[in-house]
Amino acid sequence: MLIKRVILLTSFFALAPMVWAGSFQTALGQPGFQCQQLSLPTNCSSDPVYLWNQGDYVGQDVTGSGLGSISQLSIDLQYQNVLDVGFTETYGVTVNGTNVGSFSIAGIGDDNYYFQSDVFSFSPISGPYDILFTITSATIPLGDGSIGWVDDGVTSTITLSSATPEPGTMALFAIGLGLPLLLALRRRLMAWA
Numbered sequence: 001m002l003i004k005r006v007i008l009l010t011s012f013f014a015l016a017p018m019v020w021a022g023s024f025q026t027a028l029g030q031p032g033f034q035c036q037q038l039s040l041p042t043n044c045s046s047d048p049v050y051l052w053n054q055g056d057y058v059g060q061d062v063t064g065s066g067l068g069s070i071s072q073l074s075i076d077l078q079y080q081n082v083l084d085v086g087f088t089e090t091y092g093v094t095v096n097g098t099n100v101g102s103f104s105i106a107g108i109g110d111d112n113y114y115f116q117s118d119v120f121s122f123s124p125i126s127g128p129y130d131i132l133f134t135i136t137s138a139t140i141p142l143g144d145g146s147i148g149w150v151d152d153g154v155t156s157t158i159t160l161s162s163a164t165p166e167p168g169t170m171a172l173f174a175i176g177l178g179l180p181l182l183l184a185l186r187r188r189l190m191a192w193a
Helices: 002-019 039-046 165-193
Strands: 022-027 031-034 049-051 057-062 069-081 088-095 098-106 113-125 130-133 147-149 159-162
Touching: 022 057, 031 039, 039 069, 039 147, 049 057, 057 159, 069 088, 069 098, 069 130, 088 113
Parallel strands: none
Antiparallel strands: 022 159, 031 057, 049 147, 057 130, 069 113, 069 147, 069 159, 088 098, 088 130
16 A cells, blocks of 8 residues: 555646646846847936837847746736737737747827736747847837836846756656566565566
8 A cells, every 4th residue: 555655645746747838937137138129228228218210129038937948928917008009019029039939019199007918839949049129010100109118127027938848857757657667576576486
């Protein structure tokens, strides 16, 4: 009975990390924050950062995540919508220069704050990670507004997830499979003796 319990517990602890992928969360504005504002470069030091030119971007360099590779990016970015009605900004999302998706924000012109929440899944990309949100749509004409990204280092979150098991997880998995086999082999050898 004891051997069965050991086998069951060992198998559970070996397989549990396979289900729960590793993840790491950061926020726009933490060390590694990136910004390019073509018309007004000093705007990158404000909060929020207003963007309206094709090629403008905000982003975050992520180091020390402990993730060897990622295959999913979840965003929950706060922005102020001062973009006039009838205009839309489209953003390309890249990780280490690889396009992983895009999203669009339509102008409301009410100056209120909203969240852009999205999840992007892709083939594994190795770290460290350079994540950029770049305007790919046409430049908004002067006077027709912009989108202001909150970059206070807390509010606009970016979560990196690894769906592939890390090397430590694989070692634990091997132990979880190997230990019950060794116990069974030992039991058989003791029965023959």
